[in-house]
Amino acid sequence: MTLRLGRRTLLRGAFGVSLGLPVLECMLNESGTAHAQSSPLPRRFVLVFAGQSLGGDGWERDKNLVAGRRFTEPGHFIAPASTGPAWEMTTPLEPLKDLRGDFSIVSGMNIPFNKTSAEAADVPPGGAFRDFHGGAACPLLCGTRSQSASFTCRSITSDQVVAKLNKGKTPVDSLVLRAQPSWYLSGSSYSGRQYISYGDGGTKIEAQTSPQIAFRALFQGAKPSGSGASAQLDFALRGKRSVLDLILDKRQRLLSQVGAADKIRLDRHFEELRALEQRISAMPSMPAGGCTVPADPGPDSPIGGDNAGAGSDTIATNTGYSDEDTRARVMADLIHMAFVCDLTRAATLQITTFQSHMNVLTVTTALGMPIRADLHECGHNGDANNRGQLPVSTCLKWHVSIYAHLLEKLKGTTEGAGTVLDNTVALFVPEGGHGLQLNDATSLWQTHSVEDMVMVVGGRAGGLKPGNHIATGGAHPATCLISAMQAAGASGDTFGEVTGNVAALFA
């Protein structure tokens, strides 16, 4: 290394802001583990969520029904049979086969629940109210007990803890994305199933569902090459700020006229506009190092197969699928580059909603096992010819393939002496486990279960030592989140009502 630059040297002239910029080799210390001015490399946190459980209702883990044929065969449940580094590959993990040393599998996790009482008051700390889909969400994502079937998290989620930790260090506090853009069922609505990110006190954070707009929001400030192009960018950004200023100038006058309820509603809107203006002003404009503007993903794929109806005079065709496969991969690409460019250090990618009704036919056909059901029905024996472990694991495998895509991208980008994945913790979090049914506390081998839950923890941030299968023997899944938050730089070991981490992730 022949040249040492202070980081701020690069920043003058870029709107006069001092925010995280891509790391150049020459800015690192000799060992490549920290910036020359002794601030460590940024540590990133990403949580990838799959809205499904791990097995089929009433099917043991080696029991399968595929294309009408029943057979017994192990190896399809996500958690391998043996622990340690020499774990056997399983069907859902196959997309990760080239990354074996880059992640650990944490299995055997349980959310506590009261087997003798379904009353809200009797839910144990960090526990689940006895109604699966809504009752499990809060303890899973925020470590706090649920006391109703509501999906609403009652305290902050792990990604937002990391976002707070890094607040002010990057232009975007957190990147919250969802690949499934529609609830699909026309007789009902999301009602909370679309959230996996919550701020302090359980404030919902709406995900961006458009890959195109997510791309634009992240990279509209990126400076193109050539003086003409940069003059155009400068002009465009000045115009955008003038537009927002004109609107924000109305704030006080308008709020002084409206009623109490509208003051709250409209002020929130203005506050988000102001935040947008600040993000635009703070957006670094100098791609460098591994940081490049990704290819424009182009227009989003049509929602549900038909984007034109749904509330107008046209009844829309609804195939239940909006090419979530492409949407999710584009979003993973955006998270990757947002990390590389240090635009944010906290991200979530909700591939499918809780209790997802995305039609899985396309994605499972691509994996060689056409399943005629939506994701939710797949676990509940919705396809008469495809039931049990292997079909459910095939749906899960698709989700894992998105996660694997993200890990590959992070690993493929060098940073300091290693790769971006070395400074990232990437979680894969399915909605449920497979075991005793939460609702009735009686039935075995159920998708409505918070038993035997599994997460995948990828990356090496904060001293993570990946490569193992760790069977926890009943740890709360929030302990896995605590480990990940610690890996991303958080201190302390209590999250919601849960204390302790999965120490083996660091050993």
Added chain:
Amino acid sequence: MRRPLVIHLLCAAALAACTGTIGNTDRENGARPGSANARNGASGGGGHSSGASAGSGTYGGAAGVDVGPAAPFVAYESVARRMSQAELDATLRDVFGDSTDPAHKFLPEDEFRPYDNDYTVQQASAALIESLDALAEDVATRLLSNSATRAKLVPCTPSGPGDVACFRQVVTTLGKRAFRRPLSADEIDAYLKLQSFATETNPDVPHDFYTAVSLFLRAVLQDPEFLYRIEIGAPTKDSDIYSLDSYAIASRLSYLLWGSSPDDELLSAADGGALGGPEERKAQAERLLADPRAKTQVHRFHALWLGYRAIPHPADLTAAFNEETTHLIDRVVFEERGDFLDLFRSTDTYLTDFLADHYGLPHPQGGSGWVPYGASGRAGILSHGSVLSAFSKFSDTSPTQRGILVRTRLLCETLGSPPAIVNVDQPPGMGTDAVCKYDRYAAHRQSSSSCNACHRLMDPIGFGLEQYDMAGVLRDHDDGLPQCPIQGKGTVEGIGDFSGPAELEKLLVGSGRLDDCAVQQLLTFAVGHELNGTELKDAAAHLSTFRSGGRAFDGLLVDIVTSDAFTLRKEPPAP
């Protein structure tokens, strides 16, 4: 107010299981195709064990619950309502000439409860703001790069990039249409500074007069005063009641009857302060109802109400269903303007040869037209593939869900949640050897079963429609299971037995509750929130007028807009 016997009997038998506290989200999500039950996670707002929101316990009161000693009705609660995707697209079309439905492309999906315009779940977010920023840039750039659309936005010819008079004209004219009120001189002046982007010296960046117009458009499109219908109003003697000005009334008229912004004529009427009187509003309403936009809006209401807004069929079949259903709605509401219940009673239907073949009905004359149902067992909209697709799963009908459709959407009843410990997501009968669908629902029918207390209200309705598959095609056995004949016999408990849509329609019409419920549904759609107990009193008053006027749907709309309440706003109680 009627108080149906059935609910009371069941309350006594199964209070905990079937009545309980009903959160508004339970009510809608209870209607979840894909589940075998009324509960749908009780999610989003409070859940079924707690957190019933204000008013939710009394929703459906006119049909099921005594609304009791609620305060006298004066006005509906109202706050700033953000346009739904459909409303924003219609507004962009009418105000700016953009017919490409950008809101559907750019904005997050609305929550449908079941209407897309429920303001109680609208909340601004970073995702929304970013999407609106992208939408505004897309719309402005596209409209100004096309000479035809640009000419509509900019009626003057600018003398140069800094032509203040022409720019001022654009701001004044478009600003009024967009904000649905005239702009003050100060407001207009504030936009003029955007002209510096048109006039600056900058050889690297192409810019001209329209650069400033584009920025003005973007500023308008992202302005809360455009995106929300903000009603301020003047204080009245009641501290929480405000009297609306003519412009707010004009917006109420156009967004109820068109789902879009007021046109110039309506704004002119507002300029003259002429919308305060019921006669003026009636005249405007009749004018608006004669416009094609009113049809679109009435179609939208029905698609949301009956849950068929997006259905799992190929595009050609979906389009054919759309044609069939909109023809019937148009005939009942706009052409015959007779009894609205004809929508359910109609003895013929509008088919193409394609759709006739699909249903197995006779071909219409000349390739498309009205075909009598005859003795087919079909009648009205409940026989349409559109409605029969609603509340299905992707792969089959759900008798329970169809029962929920009838109970919640057509009879305005609330259905309780089953105990949390019952896993409602598994198809019924999974633990049994039963093959046939009817047998798989056996546990729901056992009178000793706790399921039965509620499922007796739902499943027997669905089984009476079970001979009609999820595309509305007649069948006599379960799909793929010839050994499972479908009897098609159903019951609406408390009302009567039936088989098929025609007999069901007779029961529902005969119950005297269908028109009652339709009025409540329309008012819910109109005001953007679930009706509270006080507001149900007003619904009952409109029902009375509706009935005495021969149940003309357009008459109901006129009755709503000519009421005093249409000119008033009630501030909701502090949270």
